[in-house]
Amino acid sequence: MQLKVLLPKTHYTAGEHRTALLILRNESHVPLEFPDPLHAPEQALRYTLTGPVFPESRHIPCREVSSRGLSHVLASRPGARVRLAPGQTFESLIALHDWLPVTRPGRYRLEASLTHPDFSITSPPVEFDILAPPTGPVSLACDVAAPDGSGVEATWLQDVEGRPSLLVRGYEEPREDTSRPPSPRQPASVIGPVAPGITEALAPWSNDPDRISSVSWRVWRQGASLMALAGPATPGRPFRFDLEAPPAQVVRPPLQTAAGELFIPVVAACGRELRLICFQTSSDASDLTPGWEMGRVGLHGRIVAARATLQPASRGNGVSVVLVEQTDRGLDLHHVRTHGSGRFTRVATTRLKGLHALPDSEPGIWVDEAGRLHAALLTLSRKNPRQVVLAEVHHRPDGRPAAKPRLTALRELPCAPRAAVARHHPERSRAGVLTWAILLENGSLLTPHTVGAPMRPRHPVGLPLELFPARRTYVLTWDPVQGPAFEALR
Secondary structure (H helix, E strand, O other), rough: OOEEOOOOOOEEEEOOEEEEEEEOOOOOOOOOEEEOOOOOOOOOOOEEEEEEOOOOOOOEEEEHHHHHOOOOOOOOOOOOOOEOOOOEEEEEEEEEEOOOOOOOOEEEEEEEEEEEEEEEEEEEEEEEEEEEOOOOOEEOOEEEOOOOOOOOOEEEEEOOOOEOOOOOEEEEOOOOOOOOOEEOOOEEEEEEEEOOOOOOOOEEEEEOOOOOOOOOOOEEOOEEEEEEEEEOOOOOOOOOEOOOOOOOEOOOOOOOOOOOOEEEEEEEOOOOOEEEEEEEEOOOOOOOOOOOOEEEEEEEEEEEEEEEEOOOOOHOOEEEEEEEOOOOOOOEEEEEEEOOOOOHHHEEEEEEOOEEEEOOOOOOEEEEEOOOOOEEEEEEOOOOOEEEEEEEEEOOOOOEEEOEEEEEEEEOOOOOEEEEEEEEOHHHHHHHOOOEEEEOOOOOOOOOOOOOOOEOOOOEEOOOOOEEEEEOEEEEEEEEEOEEEEEEEE
């Protein structure tokens, strides 16, 4: 009798699915019959794992594995037997991520052993590595006007088996325990390898709250090229749009619609133009179609912050982009959007005198069901460079300003700022509720809830700074073992 454990690969991320194949093969010339090793009450089959978490090895009876793995029948079958003819095999999948979810980086060794009155065998050991996650940029994606508890998706780049790869993982807030942060809905998915030199992975936002879209886009930038995956058209190569030079900025987030469209706003390399690039596909498209430029808008000065959004699905697929320009007198907020005719144009500019942008800041931007745009930006007063001022701007459905900007003095900074972000709640019942955070140079956070000392997160805060508004609001951090993780603002 021969016993083997096979792994599909040798390198895994901490949160990834890990499934092994157990194989028993009758190598004799006569039939063999023995109790079913997966369901026999005597627990003759066991697994041994050795590695950073278990340096002295851990021995796991098969019944303990079966009680956790979804690929096994849980109840024991005392009379169940296996009969193997010569050369015949018995196979079973082992859900390693369920029964032994090791996450500490390092090399692990796995083997199986089977004890029977007539034979005792041990499989050759197989080894695999758990990779330490990089502290690289992560993007978060939500649905505009999504149902409550819809969750968030994180996209990032990580080396897998020596190649840079695109990873995606969904998270949701526990309903039964609001003291716990959002947890993964499933292990991380490795979408596939990408070319070396990728600097940013981008998670598209959607206006598809009913989740009827047949297309799910994955986006990244490779030098001067915008790349995107969307099955079934991209099993081997991605959609691609080549710019003349690497853009000064890809405005976050890319925007996807239920109709299969993907919109990517970019600030041109010269910094003087905003361009809107579009891809489109469908659930039955088997070919790549060329991307195209929907339009471009001239810019007067240096853009220091930007954010894009879609109208709610009930009002169509219009794109709005808010650009923040630093001027000698203060800040100019430009609202650029698409029209029903497909034109891409600037519809309004709002001047915020006496204010200065925070470094690496990103405005909050949200379009309500009536088509009104709401933008919020954290700024600093030029008279008192430590004074934080929240600027809020509102636009009518035709794109024009609805009223004078609202400026609210918040508090003085205890030290230099590193980054800032404002966010409107994406879920239907709390749509438009505003929250914000400022990351300080010492790693602490100022939030709307800060009364005394700034918040000290357990793990380093990820950059670009990301918030996930749910029942509570969470900041994205980098766990040195798990990778992307969330911590509630306080």
